[in-house]
Amino acid sequence: PDRDHLVACLPKCELHIHIEGSLEPEMVFALARRNHIRLPWDSVEALRRAYAFGSLQDFLDVYYVGMSVLVTEHDFYDLALAYLRRAHADNVVHVEMFFDPQGHTSRGIAFDTVVNGLSRACTQAREELGIRASLIMCVLRHLDEADAQRTLDAALAHRDRIVGVGLDSSEKGNPPEKFARVFARARDAGFSLFAHAGEEGPPDYVWQALDVLGVARVDHGNRALEDDVLVARLARDRVPLTVCPLSNLRLRVVDDLRHHPLRHMMEKGLAVTVNSDDPAYFGGYVNDNFSAVARALDLSASDIVALARSSFTAAMMTDAERAAAL
């Protein structure tokens, strides 16, 4: 009530959103019809029933089929614009948007089609709504290094429209070091670097994200709490963690939001932010994530303000941009 009102009013940045994870079931069916694509579900309700996930992999299996309805530049534009309007309604003023090019190029969609559609939506949303949005290309870690290198080659042709490179998909068995050379090249090209780590994978994967890849932020990072030395390192260097409470609940990273580690992370001096991850699949956009975790952990108004403020500190913004956005 009061808490939800505060959450709604605060300006925020969203730093962990997979644009393909904002594809709502209704849009999945609308685009399937538009593009004459057959789906393994016969209704919106049947698709929603498939959203009972036991693990990250259960989710990814549905996520990659869901995104197969995205074919034309117009589809990517519609997807991103719908998300940016929704984020704007949540008082999000700055978005760093992940996208998964290999989820599309593997189906024969051109890299350009994806980037053109997404970036056109970002430009339009900035002009019409004032919301700032940039693109971070993620490497699918379940695929091999050569595929990642080819994807980076394609990104280099769009260096002006992509600000960073991230790492996502099936974490277990796919350590960050698998992509050491890809990230070294991305760094040389001037991209900011990010990686999902410690969502399901061990603390060692968070160490690798920091020390082998050299990331500026860790996405999730929950399991870092199992290693006190790692926690001290993250706190000392103020490495932001982009935490996603409803995702963690729906993917069984936590069994109950009341057991979510967000409060412990804050108490240990970690630079935590609250984000939605894949809002269409996990039951809520960024304000829903703030409200749900604040209620479950009984966070105070000043905790909520600190989390919203932290999203600006963790964002890839200059001080001047930060001042202008606030």
Ligand code: ADE
């Ligand atoms: N791709 C989309 N959402 C993801 C998540 N939470 N973890 C890993 N890969 C993802």
Ligand code: ZN
């Ligand atoms: Zn994610």
